[in-house]
Amino acid sequence: MKLASLLARAHVRAESLAVLIALSAVMAIISPVFLSFGNLFNIILATATYGILAIGATFVISAAGIDLSLGSVLGLASVTGAFLVVNLGLPWPFAIVGCLAAGLAAGAVNGLIIVRGRVPAFIVTLGMLGIARGLALIISSGRGIYGLPEEILFLGQARPFGVPTPVYVLIVVALVAHYILAHTPFGAHTLALGDNEAAARATGIDVRRQRLMLYSLSGLMAGLAGLIFTARVNTGDPTAGLNYELLAITAAIIGGTNLFGGRGSILGTMIGALIMGVLQNGLNLMAVQAYYQQMAIGIVLIAAVWLDQIRSRGRI
Amino acid sequence: MSLLKLTDLHKSFGAVKVLRGVNLEVAAGEVIGLVGDNGAGKSTLMKTITGVYPVDDGMVRFDDEDVTHLNPGERRARGIEMIYQDLALAGQQDVANNIFLGREPTKRLWGILPSFVDKARIDSEAQKMIDRLGVRIPSIHLPVGMLSGGQQQTIAIARALTFQPKLVIMDEPTAALAVREVQSVLDLIEQMRSEGIAVILISHRLNDVFEACGRIVVLRQGSVIADLNKKETNMNEVVSYIVGAHG
Numbered sequence: 160m161k162l163a164s165l166l167a168r169a170h171v172r173a174e175s176l177a178v179l180i181a182l183s184a185v186m187a188i189i190s191p192v193f194l195s196f197g198n199l200f201n202i203i204l205a206t207a208t209y210g211i212l213a214i215g216a217t218f219v220i221s222a223a224g225i226d227l228s229l230g231s232v233l234g235l236a237s238v239t240g241a242f243l244v245v246n247l248g249l250p251w252p253f254a255i256v257g258c259l260a261a262g263l264a265a266g267a268v269n270g271l272i273i274v275r276g277r278v279p280a281f282i283v284t285l286g287m288l289g290i291a292r293g294l295a296l297i298i299s300s301g302r303g304i305y306g307l308p309e310e311i312l313f314l315g316q317a318r319p320f321g322v323p324t325p326v327y328v329l330i331v332v333a334l335v336a337h338y339i340l341a342h343t344p345f346g347a348h349t350l351a352l353g354d355n356e357a358a359a360r361a362t363g364i365d366v367r368r369q370r371l372m373l374y375s376l377s378g379l380m381a382g383l384a385g386l387i388f389t390a391r392v393n394t395g396d397p398t399a400g401l402n403y404e405l406l407a408i409t410a411a412i413i414g415g416t417n418l419f420g421g422r423g424s425i426l427g428t429m430i431g432a433l434i435m436g437v438l439q440n441g442l443n444l445m446a447v448q449a450y451y452q453q454m455a456i457g458i459v460l461i462a463a464v465w466l467d468q469i470r471s472r473g474r475i
Numbered sequence: 476m477s478l479l480k481l482t483d484l485h486k487s488f489g490a491v492k493v494l495r496g497v498n499l500e501v502a503a504g505e506v507i508g509l510v511g512d513n514g515a516g517k518s519t520l521m522k523t524i525t526g527v528y529p530v531d532d533g534m535v536r537f538d539d540e541d542v543t544h545l546n547p548g549e550r551r552a553r554g555i556e557m558i559y560q561d562l563a564l565a566g567q568q569d570v571a572n573n574i575f576l577g578r579e580p581t582k583r584l585w586g587i588l589p590s591f592v593d594k595a596r597i598d599s600e601a602q603k604m605i606d607r608l609g610v611r612i613p614s615i616h617l618p619v620g621m622l623s624g625g626q627q628q629t630i631a632i633a634r635a636l637t638f639q640p641k642l643v644i645m646d647e648p649t650a651a652l653a654v655r656e657v658q659s660v661l662d663l664i665e666q667m668r669s670e671g672i673a674v675i676l677i678s679h680r681l682n683d684v685f686e687a688c689g690r691i692v693v694l695r696q697g698s699v700i701a702d703l704n705k706k707e708t709n710m711n712e713v714v715s716y717i718v719g720a721h722g
């Protein structure tokens with residue numbers, strides 16, 4: 160009872176947490192390595208990249224939108240940041256600026272076209288999925304850009320106090336994002352927009368500006384995820400983030416974000432991302448081929464939305 | 476001096492001319508009934524007052540200011556509130572949040588973190604408003620989508636009254652209400668009038684309109700065709716204007 164109210168206050172669904180615990184228990188029984196410290200870090204480390212993407216996805220989906228370009232924009236950001244410092248020889252901070260700016264720009268373009276041109280988000284971001292990936296391949300001539308400076312590698316490979324840097328980044332970003340979505344007018348307007356756009360407009364919320372900011376934020380998250388990815392693998396990789404939108408959107412949905420808008424929680428999404436991480440890691444430990452893993456994630460996504468539909472129909 | 480002055484408003488949706496030169500004045504504290512057939516353009520006219528629809532031509536003046544080009548938020552800030560026919564509530568958000576939607580009071584968390592929505596204040600003020608309206612709602616923490624039609628209508632009314640409005644537009648506020656609740660809305664209108672708040676009441680129930688309003692305006696095919704003092708007219712005359720059978 161006390162736990163339930165605590166979860167409710169943190170805007171987390173008890174079911175998501177139960178699934179995470181149950182899944183972890185199953186994995187621990189199947190594979191003795193699962194619960195080792197090293198492996199748990201592996202899970203969180205793998206989760207960090209698409210966990211950050213999933214934060215962007217949560218904001219956009221809560222507002223009844225969708226961003227299919229997340230993974231491609233991650234790749235574009237990775238290549239842009241690496242290109243600036245490795246190919247152009249600019250100082251290391253430009254890797255950070257390049258990644259974030261590329262992500263923000265792609266997101267802002269998405270938002271502008273959706274708002275100004277009234278083109279459905281589904282189409283605009285699907286188009287951007289192709290555009291950003293193409294651009295990443297063009298900038299890098301289709302090859303990875305290696306050899307990033309020490310300072311950047313710190314963001315991906317260092318382990319201050321024994322914990323990988325990306326984990327710190329994920330935790331800080333998630334806490335800030337949770338604060339914004341759950342406790343600020345911006346968050347309230349995001350949920351209201353996803354819930355009932357006409358109501359949001361009638362109460363004086365500037366829905367166009369809100370949308371523009373949401374897609375820009377989503378792009379910025381993809382840029383940040385691109386930076387972390389680049390630092391971790393020491394490569395500006397044009398194929399980075401391939402299919403990550405699938406992971407990010409699935410994490411958000413199984414974390415309790417309503418696909419049709421109006422409800423979403425960053426802490427829930429983090430649990431969703433961990434569920435995806437545990438699932439992938441467990442399948443790895445069981446030596447299941449990567450091809451099957453893709454299938455498994457797709458199945459989880461459809462099942463999560465299906466269950467949600469059954470739940471909400473039961474309620475009405 | 477009038478509080479609201481509409482001059483020659485025109486509005487079309489594509490080829491459909493919905494408003495064809497509407498002129499109307501409302502004084503502070505005046506309660507007017509706006510009646511007309513289905514599709515006469517009543518809701519559309521009201522949405523041009525709140526700014527949800529921009530007008531094609533004409534001017535909206537409020538409180539001696541041209542508000543024609545202001546957005547809905549700016550007009551709410553000047554004291555124009557509306558209870559929409561479809562209520563305009565966010566169904567998954569709770570009662571208290573709906574009442575404060577678009578107007579969330581904020582504070583600094585721990586004195587540092589900016590724009591933290593003051594949920595405690597929202598809850599307590601929403602509860603006060605609900606109590607003042609004398610409605611029974613199981614909890615202000617319920618999503619409004621889980622409430623009955625009448626309860627939802629009350630939430631929409633509460634939202635319109637929370638921010639000291641000067642003009643409240645009510646588009647069919649009694650449509651979903653039981654007899655007792657209808658009477659309490661009519662009492663509420665009387666109370667607003669005594670506090671100097673102007674009210675525009677849209678209703679198909681002429682009995683209610685005659686009880687609550689001092690003036691009755693008839694809209695037909697996008698124009699005002701009659702502007703009647705309640706004391707100098709009767710229900711038959713109003714009906715004949717509505718159906719276009721007058722004179």
Ligand SMILES: Nc1ncnc2c1ncn2[C@@H]1O[C@H](COP(=O)(O)OP(=O)(O)OP(=O)(O)O)[C@@H](O)[C@H]1O
Nearest residue numbers: 488491493511512513514515516517518519520560
């Ligand atoms: N958003 C819109 N797009 C296109 N046409 C619209 C729109 N809103 C209203 N209309 C049209 O404008 C006309 C007037 O509609 P409006 O809702 O203002 O009527 P009303 O007087 O409020 O009717 P009712 O008594 O049924 O509520 C109708 O013919 C309607 O089809």
Ligand SMILES: [Mg+2]
Nearest residue numbers: 517518519560
């Ligand atoms: Mg109407």
